[in-house]
Amino acid sequence: DAGVIQSPRHEVTEMGQEVTLRCKPISGHNSLFWYRQTMMRGLELLIYFNNNVPIDDSGMPEDRFSAKMPNASFSTLKIQPSEPRDSAVYFCASSLPGPQETQYFGPGTRLLVL
């Protein structure tokens, strides 16, 4: 299996621009998670989906952030408009359903907003 695939791996954009991050989970995994990692705040869960349905989006910073999962093999995280404080590494992870299951992380998207 190719593992969790994220694109792009690096993104540099200017403040105010729209940014779209993409994730392809491992085939057969019903749960998908979006995380953000920064030096100041560590690893934060933004949102997660079970069977394509958002279960908990309490970690989404504000209305500028939105996430979708139109089907079992694809998810997007969108920031519009982007701000410098959104600069971070964004990880997508997937797992089988259940709290005891291992989450498999993608390589991350390193976002820099100028």
Next chain:
Amino acid sequence: AQSVTQLGSHVSVSEGALVLLRCNYSSSVPPYLFWYVQYPNQGLQLLLKYTSAATLVKGINGFEAEFKKSETSFHLTKPSAHMSDAAEYFCAVSSSSNTGKLIFGQGTTLQVKP
């Protein structure tokens, strides 16, 4: 509510020395506990997990951890550090009450000196 505390944001050991990374958790229901490792510029990967079977859990790369309910701890150990163990380590907790959501600690950076 669940939480995880990792004692020591940075740990430094000499090559060949014992590695001990500390993790304490708080959970009102039986927990599932995880240790993940993150190498530079990579996503997190599972080292080991406790899912209510044996309290001493063995993982990859010679690491192990022991679940101690009375101490609410899940410390990670390795008898002999190798240079390749230098990375950031995250302890995490979940339970049947939170549908697979992982609560991560702040992470501990392990430095291995030659």
